[in-house]
Amino acid sequence: MTKTGVLLINLGTPDSPSVGHVRSYLSQFLNDPRVIDIPWLSRKMLVNLIIVPFRAPKSAKVYKELWTDKGSPLLYYSEQAKELLQQSLGEGYDVHLAMRYKNPSIPDVLETMRKKQYKKIVVLPMFPQYASASTGSAIEEVMRVMKSWWVIPELKIISQYYDHPLYIDAFVERGKKYNHHEYDHVIFSYHGLPERQVDKVYNEGLCSDHDCEHEITAENEYCYKATCYATTRLLAAKLNIPQEKYTVSFQSRLDQKWLKPFSDEVVRECGRKGMKKLLIFSPAFTADCLETIIEIGDEYQEIFHEHGGEKVQLVESLNEHPTWIACLKDLAVR
Ligand SMILES: C=CC1=C(C)c2cc3[nH]c(cc4nc(cc5[nH]c(cc1n2)c(C)c5CCC(=O)O)C(CCC(=O)O)=C4C)c(C)c3C=C
Numbered sequence: 510m511t512k513t514g515v516l517l518i519n520l521g522t523p524d525s526p527s528v529g530h531v532r533s534y535l536s537q538f539l540n541d542p543r544v545i546d547i548p549w550l551s552r553k554m555l556v557n558l559i560i561v562p563f564r565a566p567k568s569a570k571v572y573k574e575l576w577t578d579k580g581s582p583l584l585y586y587s588e589q590a591k592e593l594l595q596q597s598l599g600e601g602y603d604v605h606l607a608m609r610y611k612n613p614s615i616p617d618v619l620e621t622m623r624k625k626q627y628k629k630i631v632v633l634p635m636f637p638q639y640a641s642a643s644t645g646s647a648i649e650e651v652m653r654v655m656k657s658w659w660v661i662p663e664l665k666i667i668s669q670y671y672d673h674p675l676y677i678d679a680f681v682e683r684g685k686k687y688n689h690h691e692y693d694h695v696i697f698s699y700h701g702l703p704e705r706q707v708d709k710v711y712n713e714g715l716c717s718d719h720d721c722e723h724e725i726t727a728e729n730e731y732c733y734k735a736t737c738y739a740t741t742r743l744l745a746a747k748l749n750i751p752q753e754k755y756t757v758s759f760q761s762r763l764d765q766k767w768l769k770p771f772s773d774e775v776v777r778e779c780g781r782k783g784m785k786k787l788l789i790f791s792p793a794f795t796a797d798c799l800e801t802i803i804e805i806g807d808e809y810q811e812i813f814h815e816h817g818g819e820k821v822q823l824v825e826s827l828n829e830h831p832t833w834i835a836c837l838k839d840l841a842v843r
Pocket residue numbers: 520521522523535543544545564568581583636640642643700701702703761763793794797798799800
C-alpha cells in the first residue's frame with residue numbers, strides 16, 4: 510500500500526440522549542485519568558458514586574434538547590468535515606473519523622486502518638489548543654492500541670495548531686458575518702480546565718509564574734491557558750477588535766478551581782454593566798456541540814437576559830467551513 514491514512518479524532522458524544530447512553534458516555538469520559546486527574550480510588554468514588562449518578566439524568570435532558578434528526582451535532586459536523594477532507598485530499602489518502610469516547614471508537618477505527626496497511630498514518634485531533642484532557646488523552650489511546658501492532662507504519666501526530674493561519678482565518682471568516690461594532694462586547698469563551706492541569710505542564714513553577722495571558726514561550730507553549738490567550742490575540746488582531754472590547758473566559762467548569770474568569774460570570778457582569786448585545790466566539794471547539802449550542806446559545810442568553818441584556822450571539826463553529834477543511838488538509842499533507 511502506498512496510501513496515507515488520516516485519523517481525525519474528536520471528543521465524542523453519547524450514542525443517544527437516553528439516560529442510559531448518557532450515563533455510559535459520562536462514565537467512560539470522566540473515568541479517564543487525564544480528565545479527572547486524581548488518585549484511582551478517589552476518582553472511582555467521585556465519578557461513579559457522585560458525579561455520574563447525579564449528572565446523567567440532568568445531562569440527558571440537555572442532550573434531548575440538542576439532538577436533531579441527524580443525531581448529535583458534534584458527530585455529524587465531524588463526519589461532514591471528514592467527507593470534505595476526503596474529497597479535498599483525493600486518492601492518495603483515506604480519511605477516517607474516531608471519537609475518544611463512545612463511537613466510532615478509536616480501537617474500532619484503528620483496526621480498520623491496520624487492515625489497510627497504510628504506508629503512513631497521520632493522527633489529527635480536532636482540538637487546536639493542546640490539553641492533556643483532550644489531545645493528550647486521544648493520542649494516549651491511539652498509542653495504547655498501536656503499540657500491539659506488528660507493523661507500526663510511519664506516524665505523524667499533530668499535537669496542536671492554535672496559530673495555524675487557516676484555522677485563524679476560518680474563525681475570522683465566521684466572525685465577519687457579524688459586525689462587531691454592533692455589539693457592546695466580544696467574549697472569547699474556551700472550554701475550561703482545572704488549574705492544576707495547566708500547572709502540570711511546567712517542570713518548574715506554576716502557570717501563574719508564567720505570563721500566559723500575554724506571551725508564548727518555550728516553557729508555556731503547551732499550556733492550554735497560554736494558547737487560548739494566544740489564539741485570541743491572533744483572532745482579535747485580524748478582526749480589528751481592540752483589547753478593551755473583548756474578554757477571554759472559560760466555560761463548563763465542574764468546580765471553583767478551574768481556569769478563570771468563568772464565562773457565565775463574565776456574561777452576568779456584562780448584563781449588570783448595562784450592555785445589551787454580546788458576540789461570543791468559542792474557538793476551542795471546531796464543531797458545534799452541547800457546549801456551544803446549549804451552554805452559550807441558550808444558557809448564557811438566559812443569564813444575560815436575567816441581568817438586563819438582550820442578545821447573546823454565538824459565532825458558529827468551524828463545522829464544514831472550507832477554510833477549516835483547507836487547514837485540516839494542510840496539517841495532513843505538510
Ligand atoms: C476543548 C476540548 C475539551 C476539553 C479540554 C475538555 C475538558 C473537560 N471536559 C470535562 C467535562 C465535560 N465536558 C463535556 C462535554 C464536552 N467537552 C468537550 C471538549 C472538551 N472537554 C466537548 C466537545 C463536549 C461536548 C460533547 C457533545 O456531546 O456535544 C461534558 C458532557 C456534557 C455535560 O454533562 O455537561 C462533561 C461532563 C472535563 C472534566 C474536562 C477536563 C478536565
